[in-house]
Amino acid sequence: MADLVYRQLLSTLKKQIVAGDYPNLKLPDERSLSEQYQVSRSTVKRALSILADQGIVFKKRGSGTFINPLYLKNDSVFHYNNGSNLGVTDSFQMNGRKPGISLLNFEVVRPQAELKRDLFLKNDDFVYEIKRLRLFDDEPFMIESGYIPIKIMPELSRQIVSGSIFNYLQKEKNQAVTKSYLTISAEPSTKEDQQQLKLQPNEPVGVMAGVFFLDDGTPFEYSRMRLHYKYMKYNTFVTIDD
Amino acid sequence: MADLVYRQLLSTLKKQIVAGDYPNLKLPDERSLSEQYQVSRSTVKRALSILADQGIVFKKRGSGTFINPLYLKNDSVFHYNNGSNLGVTDSFQMNGRKPGISLLNFEVVRPQAELKRDLFLKNDDFVYEIKRLRLFDDEPFMIESGYIPIKIMPELSRQIVSGSIFNYLQKEKNQAVTKSYLTISAEPSTKEDQQQLKLQPNEPVGVMAGVFFLDDGTPFEYSRMRLHYKYMKYNTFVTIDD
DNA sequence: CAGTGGTCTAGACCACACC
DNA sequence: GTGTGGTCTAGACCACTGT
Structure with a gap:
């Protein structure tokens, strides 16, 4: 599961976000990420879409992809399930x-x-x-x-x-x-x-x-x-x- | 919004499913749909993924895409929000x-x-x-x-x-x-x-x-x-x- | 082995934001 | 106009299912 390209990118980005590697709360644009990680732009989009679905980032057409500040406040209301628990x-x-x-x-x-x-x-x-x-x-x-x-x-x-x-x-x-x-x-x-x-x-x-x-x-x-x-x-x- | 290719396909498939056009509860395979509607397979996948997210179909690798029988029983418990309402x-x-x-x-x-x-x-x-x-x-x-x-x-x-x-x-x-x-x-x-x-x-x-x-x-x-x-x-x- | 969905790529073109 | 995300395509190859 984790050896999938988009999964790896997803996990890398998530770690970076949590670690505060993007202090201005803005991610690099998709084309740069594609270049930087040597993956196609589609794969970048896939990873970013998942982050957006989870509420971790907001994508804004024409301006960029931004980190949800609430997600960084770890003890906040923002610790939720991603709707991803069963049983x-x-x-x-x-x-x-x-x-x-x-x-x-x-x-x-x-x-x-x-x-x-x-x-x-x-x-x-x-x-x-x-x-x-x-x-x-x-x-x-x-x-x-x-x-x-x-x-x-x-x-x-x-x-x-x-x-x-x-x-x-x-x-x-x-x-x-x-x-x-x-x-x-x-x-x-x-x-x-x-x-x-x-x-x-x-x-x-x-x-x-x-x-x-x-x-x-x-x-x-x-x-x-x-x-x-x-x-x-x-x-x-x-x-x-x- | 509705003029997007994947949106149109999505809406077409949804109508067909509700209308009972697939009595055996199995959709055509992605390559056939791609051919039939003259769109790329990626677009077919996109539409089908949304249907799957909404619980309307189940995709099973290796065997096909199947309609959720519960979705067809219109008066059933299955009339839900898609989590898609705000306000x-x-x-x-x-x-x-x-x-x-x-x-x-x-x-x-x-x-x-x-x-x-x-x-x-x-x-x-x-x-x-x-x-x-x-x-x-x-x-x-x-x-x-x-x-x-x-x-x-x-x-x-x-x-x-x-x-x-x-x-x-x-x-x-x-x-x-x-x-x-x-x-x-x-x-x-x-x-x-x-x-x-x-x-x-x-x-x-x-x-x-x-x-x-x-x-x-x-x-x-x-x-x-x-x-x-x-x-x-x-x-x-x-x-x-x- | 044939059928089917999953992943990934490379690239074209569009729509919107901002300078 | 430049930058950025959104849509769409065509095709290659992989992974799983069932005969």
């Missing part, structure tokens, strides 16, 4: 805390209409229903209800489900979950939320719900996550074009 | 409801340290503090607190601030806000939230806070939005690579 254990800053899983429920059910639609199921397909309580250092922070088609993972067991399913997929079946569509919202806590997540009645949960996809586009899991509100922090960098 | 009046589905603004407060203040950092301000820079209640059809749904450096918009007035600031920027100064960094979270409602947004004490608010940037990368506004929880629905399509 519960990766998505939350655990700050050295040990993640845990407590299995609440594990059974096979007939999917509701909506679920059938979202997971692209046929009429007589069944799904596993997996309800788990997620913890950090024995402190519960999320109730997760997952639905996985039997036909995708017929071998699923209480054992597997008590650990990270994504890791299992990766290691045992060499399949990666690289895409997800999620809706983020907030709700008052239910009695169950309050009990499991140790919430006061007036304290809410954050809700993240949606579909995870395998590399090849197969909808793999529908998941509904109810988070202790203090643990829900979703960072996004958005660009509009149209 | 309050654009960002929420208004469903024909008329947006309104009630100005709660408008003054000049000395920015706190954190704000100074996020807006990249110097020691003696001042900011406008603009607090507004946003409505749909006279129903309040959001309390918005915005902070804009005086030096960026010295001409700001109660009049301007009572309408859409982004529209004003666009029309009067030909500057667009095209990027934002936001953190999304949830909180119990405060007394003020409950009063302004007509919430019960146990009902929460969604919080979206962060920085909006001008085209040239200037941090333009820090905004903190507290939303009636029923109005907070943020949709994301995330891809991981690394």
Whole structure:
């Protein structure tokens, strides 16, 4: 991965930016970079576009490419995900805390209409229903209800489900979950939320719900996550074009 | 904008996909498309990459490009933003409801340290503090607190601030806000939230806070939005690579 | 081995910003 | 007008998939 030309250039530029090699916050023009690193201008553009997508630089037609000053202030609001995390254990800053899983429920059910639609199921397909309580250092922070088609993972067991399913997929079946569509919202806590997540009645949960996809586009899991509100922090960098 | 070759191809393919012109959910290969539409393969790749970023298709090296079945089910969970909306009046589905603004407060203040950092301000820079209640059809749904450096918009007035600031920027100064960094979270409602947004004490608010940037990368506004929880629905399509 | 997407190049021409 | 990023092309070669 890192031996790709545009990846190397990307990484080089990123290091230089962080190191403060461009005190005037302006990068050299694309043609110069192309010359300097002996790569085509297209490759330079590719690297710079990624930096722009990540919010690290701004490209301004006619004047140049400029470093986002906010990115340099390392302790600032600007430490975000690049939207590039998936999997519960990766998505939350655990700050050295040990993640845990407590299995609440594990059974096979007939999917509701909506679920059938979202997971692209046929009429007589069944799904596993997996309800788990997620913890950090024995402190519960999320109730997760997952639905996985039997036909995708017929071998699923209480054992597997008590650990990270994504890791299992990766290691045992060499399949990666690289895409997800999620809706983020907030709700008052239910009695169950309050009990499991140790919430006061007036304290809410954050809700993240949606579909995870395998590399090849197969909808793999529908998941509904109810988070202790203090643990829900979703960072996004958005660009509009149209 | 739409006369660009890759944009046209993009729009053509999107229409065909929605129209069901590819019943087997597989697009023609890139070289065929290049031939068929008399454009270079690079241009085809560009259009297809955008479709992939939007989650509409999956590209699989060695086998082809496939349509995401979820995208075809139009009424499904899959109708999302592409993360491509900015500006309050654009960002929420208004469903024909008329947006309104009630100005709660408008003054000049000395920015706190954190704000100074996020807006990249110097020691003696001042900011406008603009607090507004946003409505749909006279129903309040959001309390918005915005902070804009005086030096960026010295001409700001109660009049301007009572309408859409982004529209004003666009029309009067030909500057667009095209990027934002936001953190999304949830909180119990405060007394003020409950009063302004007509919430019960146990009902929460969604919080979206962060920085909006001008085209040239200037941090333009820090905004903190507290939303009636029923109005907070943020949709994301995330891809991981690394 | 054939088919398909991924990377990379070299160069032409356009559009916008600034002097 | 010069500098800079944006679009587009034509083609070479690589990497992975599936027969």
